Amino acid sequence: MAGPLMRNITLLGATGSVGASALDIIARYPERYRVHAVTAQSNVDDLADIAVKFSADIAVIGNDDLERPLRDALNARGARTIARAGRHALIEVANTPNCDTVLAAIVGSAGLEPTLAAAESGKRLLLANKEAIVCAGALLMAAVQRGGGSLLPVDSEHNAIHQCLSGVRATERAGVRLVLTASGGPFLNRDDLDEVTPDQACAHPKWVMGRKISVDSATLMNKGLEVIEASWLFGIPADRIDIVIHPQSVIHSMVEFADGSVLAQMGSPDMRTPLAYALAWPERIASGAKRLDFAHAGPLTFEAPDRRRFRCLDYAYAALGRGGGASVVLNAANEIAVQAFLEQRLRFTEIAPTIEQVLESYDPPPPQSFDDVIEIDREARERAGDCVMEKIR
Numbered sequence: 001m002a003g004p005l006m007r008n009i010t011l012l013g014a015t016g017s018v019g020a021s022a023l024d025i026i027a028r029y030p031e032r033y034r035v036h037a038v039t040a041q042s043n044v045d046d047l048a049d050i051a052v053k054f055s056a057d058i059a060v061i062g063n064d065d066l067e068r069p070l071r072d073a074l075n076a077r078g079a080r081t082i083a084r085a086g087r088h089a090l091i092e093v094a095n096t097p098n099c100d101t102v103l104a105a106i107v108g109s110a111g112l113e114p115t116l117a118a119a120e121s122g123k124r125l126l127l128a129n130k131e132a133i134v135c136a137g138a139l140l141m142a143a144v145q146r147g148g149g150s151l152l153p154v155d156s157e158h159n160a161i162h163q164c165l166s167g168v169r170a171t172e173r174a175g176v177r178l179v180l181t182a183s184g185g186p187f188l189n190r191d192d193l194d195e196v197t198p199d200q201a202c203a204h205p206k207w208v209m210g211r212k213i214s215v216d217s218a219t220l221m222n223k224g225l226e227v228i229e230a231s232w233l234f235g236i237p238a239d240r241i242d243i244v245i246h247p248q249s250v251i252h253s254m255v256e257f258a259d260g261s262v263l264a265q266m267g268s269p270d271m272r273t274p275l276a277y278a279l280a281w282p283e284r285i286a287s288g289a290k291r292l293d294f295a296h297a298g299p300l301t302f303e304a305p306d307r308r309r310f311r312c313l314d315y316a317y318a319a320l321g322r323g324g325g326a327s328v329v330l331n332a333a334n335e336i337a338v339q340a341f342l343e344q345r346l347r348f349t350e351i352a353p354t355i356e357q358v359l360e361s362y363d364p365p366p367p368q369s370f371d372d373v374i375e376i377d378r379e380a381r382e383r384a385g386d387c388v389m390e391k392i393r
Ligand SMILES: NC(=O)c1ccc[n+]([C@@H]2O[C@H](COP(=O)([O-])OP(=O)(O)OC[C@H]3O[C@@H](n4cnc5c(N)ncnc54)[C@H](OP(=O)(O)O)[C@@H]3O)[C@@H](O)[C@H]2O)c1
Pocket: 012, 013, 014, 015, 016, 017, 018, 019, 039, 040, 041, 042, 043, 044, 062, 104, 105, 106, 107, 108, 110, 111, 128, 129, 130, 131, 154, 155, 156, 207, 208, 209, 210, 211, 212, 213, 271
């Protein structure tokens, strides 16, 4: 009997938290997965270590100035991996015929271009980079269609919904309601948020993640971005996507059907589960995640999100309602505000007002092309930068 199909993978954002979880699974299945290329932005040493460990053909560093240090680091390790740098190299390793699967795990809208390239060239696209689909949902879904590949969500909520909808006919899908669960982040029950530090905001109670998404979880913007992501992925309008706070993070999301049945996907909060699902789909493989121990999981609780305290949720729903241009603005303003907070130039409580101010001042039409997205993103970042400066003064 033939063995499993060997997949050749490009990992965009290999040095990040999602990248590490994916590599952990890949290392368990050398007969299934081969690493073609790995990428990072500036973390030369970790990228070189990963390239050596997984015998990658190519390592790409996003920052052009770091090509030489990357080549030196690879040579020092006796690697046969080729060093490349910059935007074009990121696109090439995403759409090359030498890989069939691309993990999109770059953080922020910086990941959009290689993600689109992978979709356009018909890869199996494992999508973690939610900012890409928030900024260019229509363009990305059309590129997947044209390319003839597949899109498998890695975000645990969307992966859960993908699992719940598996085998459901299109006619039944049309009437579903999605319920995205949210842990509530580290500040679910804390009111005095004026003085919180980046480290406190990044100390997520359930998930270990990169710093940007950790802050997004603390403001609940992460859930707002996920509403937009879910709407594009599953073709469901905003008024049929709900959010419920579920601090235990055991249920990763749910789908409610016309007859009142609700399907939930559960598991330990470990990104290796959705990654294993996306890597092996439609098969199932062991992920290394701890089994869910129901006898010791404790009570599972649910509550409505406090949208007065966590304003970012309303901004995200409003942006989705306004159309594609507003989502790019929302995302760009959030990226700038979160970065300023992480650099301790902005208070935690100033993140939401910054986003609101930019959304109020700028309402572009839906982008028709990648260049439109880039232009809206640039303008919104500039405006957000000005808002941050005003607040610092
Ligand atoms: N972490 C999670 O559990 C989780 C769950 C669901 C969804 N996601 C989504 O997955 C994405 C990655 O999250 P993460 O937590 O893994 O982030 P992370 O730990 O910060 O890693 C980000 C990765 O992207 C690279 N990168 C950063 N800026 C870049 C740029 N301008 N150009 C090219 N590469 C760049 C980083 O390289 P360097 O190391 O060199 O900086 C790193 O490899 C995000 O969109 C996040 O929302 C994450």
